[in-house]
Amino acid sequence: MKTAKTAAGIAAALIVAAGASGCSIGSSVGKQAADSAQTLVATLTKASDEASKAGSAEVKMTVTMPENGGKPVQMNGVYSWGNGLAMEAEMPAKDLEMEDLVADGTITYRLVQGAYYYGIDPAPDGPFKGKSWLKLDASAVLGEKGAAAMNSGNNDPTAGLKSLKWASDVTKVGTEDVNGKKSVHYHATVPTSKMGDAAATFGAVAGSGVTELVADIWVDEKGMPSRLNQTFGGSTINVDFLSFGVAKDIAAPPAADTADITDMVKNGGAAKG
Numbered sequence: 001m002k003t004a005k006t007a008a009g010i011a012a013a014l015i016v017a018a019g020a021s022g023c024s025i026g027s028s029v030g031k032q033a034a035d036s037a038q039t040l041v042a043t044l045t046k047a048s049d050e051a052s053k054a055g056s057a058e059v060k061m062t063v064t065m066p067e068n069g070g071k072p073v074q075m076n077g078v079y080s081w082g083n084g085l086a087m088e089a090e091m092p093a094k095d096l097e098m099e100d101l102v103a104d105g106t107i108t109y110r111l112v113q114g115a116y117y118y119g120i121d122p123a124p125d126g127p128f129k130g131k132s133w134l135k136l137d138a139s140a141v142l143g144e145k146g147a148a149a150m151n152s153g154n155n156d157p158t159a160g161l162k163s164l165k166w167a168s169d170v171t172k173v174g175t176e177d178v179n180g181k182k183s184v185h186y187h188a189t190v191p192t193s194k195m196g197d198a199a200a201t202f203g204a205v206a207g208s209g210v211t212e213l214v215a216d217i218w219v220d221e222k223g224m225p226s227r228l229n230q231t232f233g234g235s236t237i238n239v240d241f242l243s244f245g246v247a248k249d250i251a252a253p254p255a256a257d258t259a260d261i262t263d264m265v266k267n268g269g270a271a272k273g
Helices: 003-028 037-054 139-150 159-166 198-206 262-266
Strands: 056-064 073-080 086-092 106-112 115-119 133-137 168-178 181-191 212-220 225-232 235-244 258-260
Touching: 037 056, 037 225, 037 235, 133 139, 133 262, 139 262, 168 212, 181 225
Parallel strands: 133 258
Antiparallel strands: 056 073, 056 235, 073 086, 086 106, 106 115, 115 133, 168 181, 181 212, 212 225, 225 235
């Protein structure tokens, strides 16, 4: 088994996941319309409140990052934030260069309590012998501060709307169809210096040289976010919210079936022992 290649692919997946959760905090921050500032803040704050109350959402996501060679990585699954941030999604193994770990070409990915899990086919030998899940702590890529920010109570894919007051260059783009939903499109720029606790996670993903986040959000006729697009530096995250209030218990896999690869990733892909 190519452990170095495996570690690289897993690290890329972690960065993708961090961008989806941590940066969506700041990106939702920047959505506004063409009316008065107070009206815009009230409209989008309500959208944030209603979405947050839902506690979960089915999402379709595409992430492009320089760290992964600019190759788009796709995830389709469920976010849950009612009892801590969690996610379960399906990802094409080829997007992560992890084809040698699964026979069907798909990686099942989970985020639970600050750790990332990747479902694999049990290996007959090697460092992952008999294991069907790989575990990676968020701190391995995000650092301790970044991981703590990602696990904060305000870190879900909708919470950033509450920070709308920090957005600049705000415009209402117009009305568009998003997955069959009539939605109003808003555009804004958010200074990273105004992102609060999300800045640590954002910095781990985007790098220290990025000073702003360009964000677009679409809000449907029910006042719920239907799409969220974010650009920061050379990275982009596009999220479609397909439905809200999806009841799903996302649990960590059994410890006996899991191989912890955190140290391997921290060591640049070198497995110990």
